[in-house]
Amino acid sequence: MSALLSIEGLGITFGGLKAVHDVGFSVREGEIVSVIGPNGAGKTTLFNMISGVYQPGAGRVSLSGEDVTGMRPDLLARRGLSRTFQNLQIFQSMTVLENAIAGYHLRESGSVLADLLGLPASRRRALTAREGARALLARVGLDRAAEREAGNLCYGALKRLEIARALALNPKVLLLDEPAAGCNAVETEEIDHLIAEVAASGVAILLVEHDMKMVMRISNHIVVLDHGEKIAEGDPATVSRDPAVIAAYLGTEADHADG
Amino acid sequence: MKLTPKQATLLVLAALIALTPFFFPSGYYYRVGALIFVNGLAVTGIVILTGYAGQVSLGHAGFAGIGAYACALAPVHLGLHPALAAVLGAILSGCMAWLVGRPILRLKGYYLAVATLGFGILVSMVLNNERWLTRGPDGIDVPDLGLRGLLKGWGLDLSNGEFWYFFSGLCLLVGAWLALNLYDSPTGRALRALHGSEIAARVVGVDVARAKLQAFVISAVYASFSGSLLALQNKFVTPDVAGFMHSIEMVTMAVLGGVGSVLGAIFGAGILTLLPQALTVFAEYEQLLLGLVMMLVMIFLREGLLPSILRKIRGTGE
Numbered sequence: 069m070s071a072l073l074s075i076e077g078l079g080i081t082f083g084g085l086k087a088v089h090d091v092g093f094s095v096r097e098g099e100i101v102s103v104i105g106p107n108g109a110g111k112t113t114l115f116n117m118i119s120g121v122y123q124p125g126a127g128r129v130s131l132s133g134e135d136v137t138g139m140r141p142d143l144l145a146r147r148g149l150s151r152t153f154q155n156l157q158i159f160q161s162m163t164v165l166e167n168a169i170a171g172y173h174l175r176e177s178g179s180v181l182a183d184l185l186g187l188p189a190s191r192r193r194a195l196t197a198r199e200g201a202r203a204l205l206a207r208v209g210l211d212r213a214a215e216r217e218a219g220n221l222c223y224g225a226l227k228r229l230e231i232a233r234a235l236a237l238n239p240k241v242l243l244l245d246e247p248a249a250g251c252n253a254v255e256t257e258e259i260d261h262l263i264a265e266v267a268a269s270g271v272a273i274l275l276v277e278h279d280m281k282m283v284m285r286i287s288n289h290i291v292v293l294d295h296g297e298k299i300a301e302g303d304p305a306t307v308s309r310d311p312a313v314i315a316a317y318l319g320t321e322a323d324h325a326d327g
Numbered sequence: 328m329k330l331t332p333k334q335a336t337l338l339v340l341a342a343l344i345a346l347t348p349f350f351f352p353s354g355y356y357y358r359v360g361a362l363i364f365v366n367g368l369a370v371t372g373i374v375i376l377t378g379y380a381g382q383v384s385l386g387h388a389g390f391a392g393i394g395a396y397a398c399a400l401a402p403v404h405l406g407l408h409p410a411l412a413a414v415l416g417a418i419l420s421g422c423m424a425w426l427v428g429r430p431i432l433r434l435k436g437y438y439l440a441v442a443t444l445g446f447g448i449l450v451s452m453v454l455n456n457e458r459w460l461t462r463g464p465d466g467i468d469v470p471d472l473g474l475r476g477l478l479k480g481w482g483l484d485l486s487n488g489e490f491w492y493f494f495s496g497l498c499l500l501v502g503a504w505l506a507l508n509l510y511d512s513p514t515g516r517a518l519r520a521l522h523g524s525e526i527a528a529r530v531v532g533v534d535v536a537r538a539k540l541q542a543f544v545i546s547a548v549y550a551s552f553s554g555s556l557l558a559l560q561n562k563f564v565t566p567d568v569a570g571f572m573h574s575i576e577m578v579t580m581a582v583l584g585g586v587g588s589v590l591g592a593i594f595g596a597g598i599l600t601l602l603p604q605a606l607t608v609f610a611e612y613e614q615l616l617l618g619l620v621m622m623l624v625m626i627f628l629r630e631g632l633l634p635s636i637l638r639k640i641r642g643t644g645e
Contacts (some may be wrong), residue, residue: 121526145532157530159523161587162516170520174532178514180541182503183512191513197513237531 071096072272073149073241078117078127079296082161086295087113090127092225093289095241096112096271100263102275102283106316111276112154112291115245118274119151120144131241140301146174148240152230152247160219166217167229168204171236172197204232208262224251242270248279260286284308291318333507336590340503344496348489357488359604363496365556366596368502370581371589372549375506375576376456378586380542381522382432383440386447387577390420390547391554392454392569398558399469406465409472413555417548425540425549432539435525439543447574454505466565471556491560498556499593502549506589509545518542548632550577583624584632594633 071094077169079089088110095101103111116122118129120141129137131147139147150171159167169176176197182190198206205211208228213221227247234242244263248256256279264286267273283290283304290307292300294316300307307313330338347360368393376382397416401407407415423446431442454461461467475490485493509515517538521528524539529535558564576599584595601621603613630633 075439119530141526141529142532142534145530151530153527157524157527159520161523162519166516166519170516170528172533173513173520177517178513180545183514184509184545186504186508190508194511194513233527233531264603308397313590 072132073118073274074130075118076128076130078114079131080113080117080122080125080126086296088117088293091291091296091298092127093208093291093295093298093301095274095289097240097272098267098270099288100267100273100286101237101289101291102273102277102287103291103293104277104280104283108295109293110296111293112245113296115151115243115274115276119149145237148237149243150234150237150239150241151243152227152245154245154249156223156226156230157244158218158226160217162218162228163214163300164210164216164218165198165201165214168201168232168236169194169197171204171233172200173233174237201232201236205229206235207235208218208232211260223256227251227256228259228262231259235266239271241274242266243274246278247275248277248282256282333511334480336588337500337504339590340593341500343502344493348485348492350400351557354488357486357492359600361488361491361495361560362557363593363597363600364492364499365553365560366577366600367499367593368495369550369553370592371374371499371506371597372546372553373503373547373577373581374586374589374592375509375518376542376546377412377581378588378592379510379522380518382539382542383437383578384443384574385440385571385578386445386450386572386574387546387550388554388569388573389447389450390424390550391557392566392571393420394422394456394551394554394555395469395558395564395568397551398555399564400460400469402470409470409559410433410474412484413483413552413559416555417551418444420551421544421546424544426541428540432543433536439539444571444574447569447571451566451569451571454476454569461566463477464562466564469562469564470563472559474600478508495556495560498552502552510589514538514541580625581631583621583632585634586639587630588634591631591633595631598632 076092080087091114093101097141103114105111113122117124120139123138126216128135131149133221136144136147159170176193178190178193202211202214205214208231210225210228210232213225218302221229227250251259260282263273287304290301290304291298292307292313299312299316300310351357369387373387376384380461392418394413397419398409398412401412401415402409427442427446431438455464474494475485478485517528517533521535521538523559526533554568557568580595580599581592584593585591606613607618609616624632
């Protein structure tokens with residue numbers, strides 16, 4: 069299978085500091101690739117470069133073989149790349165359902181004039197999006213909160229809402245930035261299943277996550293970053309035995325767990 | 328039968344327009360009412376720009392000026408019917424908004440406010456100084472719309488005040504209906520999304536610069552029609568219609584009443600149109616009092632008057 073998302077030599081500097089340097093890997097259809105590393109290793113920066121939020125200083129991002137380096141996020145969305153955020157980006161004053169509907173923007177939007185006049189075509193598109201959004205909310209277990217204002221939901225629910233919104237785009241590549249952060253064990257397991265299910269449907273998933281158990285359980289492939297550079301990669305078993313990784317990251321985790 | 332929020336808003340608005348005249352002590356109040364509706368129309372445009380999309384304009388009176396002077400000039404120089412002149416003004420305003428907004432709305436932050444401020448001042452200066460065309464600060468006559476005479480011919484004899492009251496009310500209803508359609512439509516949702524989080528809106532595929540431009544153009548057209556209506560009912564227009572104070576007034580009305588809701592913003596237009604009438608005794612302190620009211624609302628009722636009041640009512644109901 070060919071890679072849906074591939075990254076070569078990606079790098080960026082902030083005021084002389086190399087936040088990310090020469091990182092490369094690829095994610096294939098149905099595969100779950102995790103990026104791990106200590107805080108400040110450059111994981112979110114990497115995500116922001118791939119999703120067009122930051123302009124990479126060097127390197128190349130390609131989506132299904134097409135060069136999309138530094139492309140605007142809305143154009144990437146058109147090409148099938150979708151993401152969630154570490155520090156939630158929810159439309160606070162909208163309802164939960166409207167947040168999910170927003171994910172259908174590309175499929176529901178038509179002419180402004182039709183929307184102003186409330187023409188049947190406009191209402192039909194909106195209705196289709198609404199039905200799809202309801203089904204998605206049911207899938208992430210938020211259907212009963214559909215009419216609530218999103219700003220009032222708890223953190224774990226908002227995390228799932230973001231995933232639902234990202235899925236609404238029907239993406240080929242999905243970037244998840246710490247989807248389980250702030251979630252309890254039960255919620256984490258639910259998110260686990262959801263991610264596995266989405267991957268099984270053929271979506272390429274790139275994951276940043278601090279919950280090591282979750283990462284080890286669901287990843288096909290792991291990329292380890294430290295100080296903005298890739299220090300190791302491989303399947304979960306290989307990576308967890310890698311001495312460089314243990315020194316940089318897992319070691320501190322293990323100490324913590326033992327203590 | 329349960330009403331949707333849209334139907335409820337339109338019903339309330341229609342009822343207010345239809346029923347308030349029964350309480351008018353004199354014919355003069357038709358004139359005040361018509362003025363409220365004209366302002367309400369401009370403010371509904373501000374709701375789309377500021378309430379939905381979260382962008383601030385300090386020069387919308389410029390578009391009102393274009394709409395107003397189109398009605399004064401196009402019938403004389405181009406031989407257009409005043410109604411068509413209003414449409415021409417709206418098209419011109421839309422094009423100007425597109426030209427001004429296109430480069431600016433790509434930038435983040437308050438560039439739009441600054442740029443529109445400049446645009447408003449520019450329009451105002453042109454209207455004041457190009458005497459050969461606009462007759463300058465003394466103002467210029469506007470031809471009659473002719474609709475009142477037409478209605479009379481059909482047996483509906485309205486006084487001038489009554490006609491403009493109901494005609495402006497009807498225009499406001501149409502404007503509100505369009506804005507409410509937009510709210511729950513794909514375009515409206517994209518605008519509200521970029522207001523909530525620009526980056527998240529981008530990620531779901533919203534072309535943010537384009538969406539902002541749409542909101543800006545639509546709101547400019549509202550302001551233009553509002554200016555046209557004002558000119559047509561006064562049969563006279565001065566460059567004040569495009570003045571900076573008028574721009575500030577529009578934003579103040581919307582924010583005071585509640586910029587997030589169409590009905591709230593129209594409510595704000597009502598209060599700020601009535602207030603100077605009630606405060607004629609304090610005419611010299613009018614600006615001062617308006618500033619004070621504005622500050623108090625921003626400190627204590629940040630959503631605006633109407634949404635805050637409704638929330639209070641619902642809050643005690645639960």
